[in-house]
Amino acid sequence: MGGGRGRRSNPAGDSIPQLCHRTPGVPIDVPVPTPPHVPQPRPPRPHCCVSLQASCSVSPQDLAVPNAGWSAAMCEQYQRLLRCTTNGSWRRIPSYRRGLDHLPEVLQMTVDPGPGPRLFLRNVDAEGAGFEYAIFLHASGRRTRCLCQVGPYLEGHQGFAHGGAIATLVDTTVGTCALAAAKMSAMTAKLSISYLAPVPLGAVVVADSRVEQHEGRKIFLSCQVCDTQRDTLYAEATALFIQVEDNNSPPSPAACPQR
């Protein structure tokens, strides 16, 4: 589905094959929003370099591995990508329920055994219902490849993925690439996406990202989202990430235009 509408993608020309839990609905205490006219202090930057809580007895579960919700196609493509890690040219990045996907040289995960904040892409517990994904990082540290099965809870138009879900996938793929390139925390400053063909729910897609330019604190990246056969280009994107020091004070709020 959608195969005829996307642009044909260019082969990436690399050594990797061309590929294009638990209880649902854990209640979360949602804070009551403060009225918009009350000025609020800017929240601190996310602290990425958080040490593993030694006191926590719960072993974090790596979710970037096959589970019962993965389709045969997803499993097959995952195994293909995994084979490319054996010579060290690529490596799989572990992923946890809490904390960003795990790049130990850049950040360490937090361990959260209970309900509370969750990584956005890991907020659905039912296997296969939300984002099922695994990210691979190239040895250059400047390319990432995300294999993702788009679950039914990501629906936008009937039978197809929500554009925001695709944006999340892209942001995460380029974000991982930016963090690896920066070797420090970085945040999305700009994300531009062209949606070229609708992604059917249940589809397995591959998002390929690379650093295009790295100038000081600014990292410019590109990303393409394709089917596993590289027949359909679902989306292409460019992004700008800005390196941030974890212990910096937050930037002053941007002035809001007067109405």
Ligand SMILES: CCCCCCCCCC(=O)SCCNC(=O)CCNC(=O)[C@H](O)C(C)(C)COP(=O)(O)OP(=O)(O)OC[C@H]1O[C@@H](n2cnc3c(N)ncnc32)[C@H](O)[C@@H]1OP(=O)(O)O
């Ligand atoms: C393994 C782990 C995987 C993790 C993947 C996670 C992916 C998820 C990533 C996210 O979703 S992050 C959440 C969404 N992003 C934000 O919430 C960021 C909100 N914005 C900010 O906090 C600040 O605006 C920002 C940190 C991006 C920049 O503020 P700074 O004060 O540090 O930057 P500054 O204003 O000094 O600008 C530095 C340079 O960047 C440029 N710049 C900043 N924002 C820009 C912008 N939006 N567009 C274009 N250029 C921009 C700016 O012009 C300047 O260029 P020059 O050095 O050439 O003068």
